[in-house]
Amino acid sequence: MCSDILGKSVDINGGGIDLNFPHHENQLAQSEAHYDTEQWVNFFIHTGHLHIDGLKMSKSLKNFITIRAALKMYSARQLRFLFLLNQWCEPMELTPVADPNGEGVVGFKQMDLALNIERTFVEFFHSIKGVFRASGSYRVDKAQTWHRAERDLSDALDTAQAAVHEALMDNINTPNTLLALQELIKATNKYMADVDATDARSLLLERVGKYVTKILNCLGVCLDTDQVGFPESSEGGREEILSPVLDLVTKFRDEIRSLARGGASAKELLDACDVLRDVGLPELGVKLDDKEGGALWKLYDADELKKELERDREAKALKEAKAAEAKAELARKAAEKEAKAKIPPSEMFKIGEYEGLYSKYDDEGLPTHDKDGEELPKGQVKKLVKAQGLQKKAHETYLAKSMEKLAV
Numbered sequence: 357m358c359s360d361i362l363g364k365s366v367d368i369n370g371g372g373i374d375l376n377f378p379h380h381e382n383q384l385a386q387s388e389a390h391y392d393t394e395q396w397v398n399f400f401i402h403t404g405h406l407h408i409d410g411l412k413m414s415k416s417l418k419n420f421i422t423i424r425a426a427l428k429m430y431s432a433r434q435l436r437f438l439f440l441l442n443q444w445c446e447p448m449e450l451t452p453v454a455d456p457n458g459e460g461v462v463g464f465k466q467m468d469l470a471l472n473i474e475r476t477f478v479e480f481f482h483s484i485k486g487v488f489r490a491s492g493s494y495r496v497d498k499a500q501t502w503h504r505a506e507r508d509l510s511d512a513l514d515t516a517q518a519a520v521h522e523a524l525m526d527n528i529n530t531p532n533t534l535l536a537l538q539e540l541i542k543a544t545n546k547y548m549a550d551v552d553a554t555d556a557r558s559l560l561l562e563r564v565g566k567y568v569t570k571i572l573n574c575l576g577v578c579l580d581t582d583q584v585g586f587p588e589s590s591e592g593g594r595e596e597i598l599s600p601v602l603d604l605v606t607k608f609r610d611e612i613r614s615l616a617r618g619g620a621s622a623k624e625l626l627d628a629c630d631v632l633r634d635v636g637l638p639e640l641g642v643k644l645d646d647k648e649g650g651a652l653w654k655l656y657d658a659d660e661l662k663k664e665l666e667r668d669r670e671a672k673a674l675k676e677a678k679a680a681e682a683k684a685e686l687a688r689k690a691a692e693k694e695a696k697a698k699i700p701p702s703e704m705f706k707i708g709e710y711e712g713l714y715s716k717y718d719d720e721g722l723p724t725h726d727k728d729g730e731e732l733p734k735g736q737v738k739k740l741v742k743a744q745g746l747q748k749k750a751h752e753t754y755l756a757k758s759m760e761k762l763a764v
Contacts, residue, residue, distance in 0.1 A: 358383075364391045370401040373445070404447040413450075421452070421461065429463050430471075431660050433586070436577045440530040471667070473534060477572065481585030482543045482564045482643075483548055488584075490553035493556035506552055506557050512543035513564055520571055530575060537568055548646035551647075604636045638665055697754035701747045705740065720744070 358366055369380065380400060387396040405412045408419040426435055442448040451465040454473035490496075502510070517537035523529040544564050548556065572578035578586055611628055633644045633651075641658035644651050656664070699707065702721030705714055714723035714732075723740055726733050732740075 359387060359391070359396075363609070364393060365395070365574065367677045368399050368401060369397045370403070373402040373404055376400070376402050402445060404443070404445055407447055407449045409447070409451060421450075425461075430467060431462075431657070433577050434467065434470055434474050436575075437534075438464075438467060440472060440534060440575055441466075441575070441612060442474070443527075443529060445527065471664075473538070473662070474540060476541060477568070478586065478656070479542065479654075480568070482652065483545065484561055485585060486652045486654075487548055487553045487561060488558060491556045491558045499555070500557060502557065502560075505547055507561055509543055509547045509560060509564065512540055513567065516540035517567065533571065533575065537571060538723045540564065540568065558644050591637055604632070604640065607633050608636065638662060693750075694754065696747075697750040699747070699751065701744050701751055704744065704747050 358369065369383070380397075388394065407413065408421070408485045411417055411419055413420050423435075430438075440449070449466065453465060454460075454463040470690065516536050516539060518538070520533050523532035523536060526532070542559070548561075562584065569578050569584055576607040608628070611705055612625065615624055615628060633646075637644055637653075638661050639658065641656045642660050643654040643656055643661060645654065696708075700721075704710065704722050705717065705721060710723075713724060713727055715727050715729055716725040718724055722744060723732060723735070724737075
């Protein structure tokens with residue numbers, strides 16, 4: 357079948373790793389014998405299997421997830437990043453996250469890393485575009501001299517280009533390719549943090565931005581190389597695009613005017629601004645980051661931004677829940693410690709965890725005989741003396757604090 361189209365020799369023949377033997381071996385044997393050639397295929401490409409909870413995804417096991425179903429949970433770009441993080445010829449593991457309400461799968465555990473990496477690139481492109489807006493394009497009357505910061509960034513670009521080339525030549529190693537790009541992004545972010553936006557060398561940043569865009573285009577996650585960064589949607593006419601933005605601006609202006617006329621405090625005005633940032637703009641796919649010297653706007657797909665903000669809210673809620681749980685645990689331990697400190701040392705071996713273990717005590721309340729009337733060994737008595745000493749200190753501290761509270 358292959359040779360009917362490709363002729364007596366084939367450059368590349370691909371398939372899953374399970375086809376390596378005997379399927380492809382059989383192809384070679386038959387085709388080389390038929391065409392009387394020593395090498396029918398020049399290169400075989402065998403891809404790793406996709407595993408779901410440790411088992412190969414297959415229809416027979418009914419553990420498959422369709423692309424359509426995955427796209428309801430994540431964007432196409434996020435899924436592409438997920439696959440790029442795994443070497444194409446190695447097995448890939450996916451662990452589904454079940455809906456707590458029992459309504460199927462709501463995600464994959466491995467997607468967290470893919471989402472973080474996608475966000476790294478998205479934030480990078482937004483930051484670099486923000487510098488472009490602040491510094492403007494190249495002008496003859498603007499200083500273009502390179503200093504140490506520019507030379508360091510240029511060196512980082514050269515290093516990244518070499519690392520990306522080496523990774524792609526090494527069996528198309530996409531995980532290492534992404535690592536090299538991330539190192540370049542770190543260096544670029546450091547440059548943008550160290551240099552004022554108006555003094556940044558836009559031509560150098562444009563080289564970096566275009567290179568990152570070009571490699572992502574090669575990897576299939578950025579399909580528009582005419583601009584720096586991920587392409588923005590341009591569907592709809594001018595009025596259709598601007599109408600929701602103008603409606604929001606008009607509503608916000610009316611609200612600010614009303615607050616100002618009513619003698620609103622600075623806090624009320626700032627709260628209205630926060631509502632615009634956190635509620636109004638995200639509905640339109642606009643994210644606003646507060647920064648020194650002015651906010652930075654970033655354009656997103658509205659639905660993807662909503663999902664991202666929802667994930668952020670869930671992560672924040674989980675963090676707050678864990679913090680509250682830790683605080684409650686500390687309070688419980690503190691209360692338990694205080695309750696224990698209230699017990700006089702002379703009574704400590706007669707109640708609680710020691711209750712019923714001893715039958716006789718000395719004048720200080722130290723046990724001398726066990727519950728069966730047998731005299732305690734010296735080694736055990738020594739440990740009890742130490743425990744009673746610690747209790748004495750804790751009890752004295754408790755009494756001192758109680759006296760301080762009474763005095764107040």
